[in-house]
Amino acid sequence: MGTAANLASVSHLRPVPDPKPPPRSAEAGERPEPTIPELERWATVLRGECVRMLAVAKSGHLDSSLSAADIVTALYYRVLRHDPERPDWPARDRFVLCKGHAAPIQYAALAHHGYFPLGDLMGVRQIGSQLQGHPDMNRTTGVEVSTGSLGQGLSMCLGICLALRLDGLDDTAQVFGVLSDGDCQEGQTWEAATAAAHFGVSNLTAIVDYNHLQTDGTTEEVMDIGDVRAKFESFGWDAVEIDGHDMGQVVEALERSRTLDRPAAIVAQTKKGRGVSFMEGRFGFHGKPPTPEQAADALAELEATLEEQTKALQTAGEDS
């Protein structure tokens, strides 16, 4: 079984040019590449934003956002070549949240990168807000395509990959789609998986946020999707399985995926509600916003985590 540990043994690689985004404005400056502990700290920050957003919205999918937090953080803070000042930069990497119900985690990442003001986050799911319940490409800067209907996202990613190929950008721009358990239950995902291998796209990475919980119960109870890694592999993809909350593994697998000459699946074993202990891996929170008390408890825990992570970073900084 392919794990992050034995990734080096796989041979189907391709050279990857490393284009630089257009220079940032002077005041923005160059952003140094964050370390793994720094990424972990950012993931906690984004998790906190999700709790606050959905407590205010009084609706939405908190636990689904939390399970994807480490993946989304690794992408936006380290792996994606993107430029908030030029969201339409043609050679940018694309991020597609196929599991559109986890929109809050993407919104938090976009806002923290300056795609729109941080203050906008608290309007999510409310009338007049640009932040819809599920990502909307025509309303929200930084959203590549609208999603929210499970199963469609991977096909959309494939369409983007083919457009990039026609534009001669497929060697530089990688398309990253984050899928859910539910996406893997939809037949269309496997239509897309078939077609991606058939069309030989090499710039597609599908990350499955495999959190084993869905609306009506555990994924195993409702409709077991089994060994997703093996499934993707049998469709002709490169497929690895990682711990989706181990930031080192997440970054390594994502970075590696852009070096492959075929579509890449990363099956990330995750826990729904990760980071908030009373939700973590527990059934019954899908699509349910936190009560004010739950939000307070969750934020207290996340703030404690953040403090710990910040302190550890400071100590490490002093040591070096």
Place this chain on the structure above:
Amino acid sequence: MPPEAKVEPIATRHAYGDALVELGERHEEVVALDADLAVSTQAIKFGKRFPERFFNVGAAEANMMSMACGLAASGKRPFCSTFAIFATGRAYDQVRLGIAHNELPVTIGASHGGVTTGEDGASHQMIEDIALMRAMPQMKVVVPADYNQAYTATTEAYELGVPTYIRFGRPSTPSVYEEIAESLGGGVDVLREGKDITLIATGHMVWRALEAAESLEHEDGVEAEVLNVAIVKPIDAEAVLGSLSKTGVAVTAEEHRVVGGLADAVREVAAEQHPVPIFAVGMGDEFGISGTGEACMEHFGLTARGIADRAREALVLKPIVSRPPLFGPEWS
């Protein structure tokens, strides 16, 4: 070189294939997708000419529509083709969210609309696609009457760049237009003027409506006005009202369910602004059956005689009209 208008009977789907090649030659960003029906839909012509811009996705229509979304979101101009049944019935949600909701410039070229699909029977005869696509926000619905108009519909879909559903047919049909126009205009053309009754038709029923008007004139001395509604949504209300206010009674004709299709499109306009009796020729609460295309049309009364007979019934009710339209052209 401007495209050549067809005089001889030919299927509208051929216009899709021919126009697509022209668009491909003129515009680098045009791409075509098909779901293993490229010969039937005629997208194969584009595929042979521009293999690198043609994507046959196999029997996977949902995937095709969402791929088109991704392509269009990245600056391409996708044309997706398959049978009408699969384009609308199977892939409704994909068309809805990925294409219409995003207001992306994707054209859906749906061939084999209606019962003229023939022998394949009910599973393949799509008779509610116009209703489905009319109900979808932001989706434009075009049903050309012949090859020449179908050609214009296809090229204009590129020019306008909005989500567009175009319904093409399987059988060869007589030409209605003598040339390939640059634009469909408002989408409603008066093909024949008359003062007694309006025959409002779309697609394969247009040439039949013209025949019906002939027979009404010769057998009954009735002067029927014939309208071709090529753009069913958004319908040119003013053009429809212009004729209704003149004749005071109408018969619609479509190779489609009377629910949600042309009949309802016309009735919506009339009911709000100029209520007059409007009779519908079309499919009732029933599915298609196997037979030759023409036999199926006969079976369901989708013929010139069917239209003429319904017109005779409608004329009996004409006198109830008593007031001018609220909006639109002057009462005459």
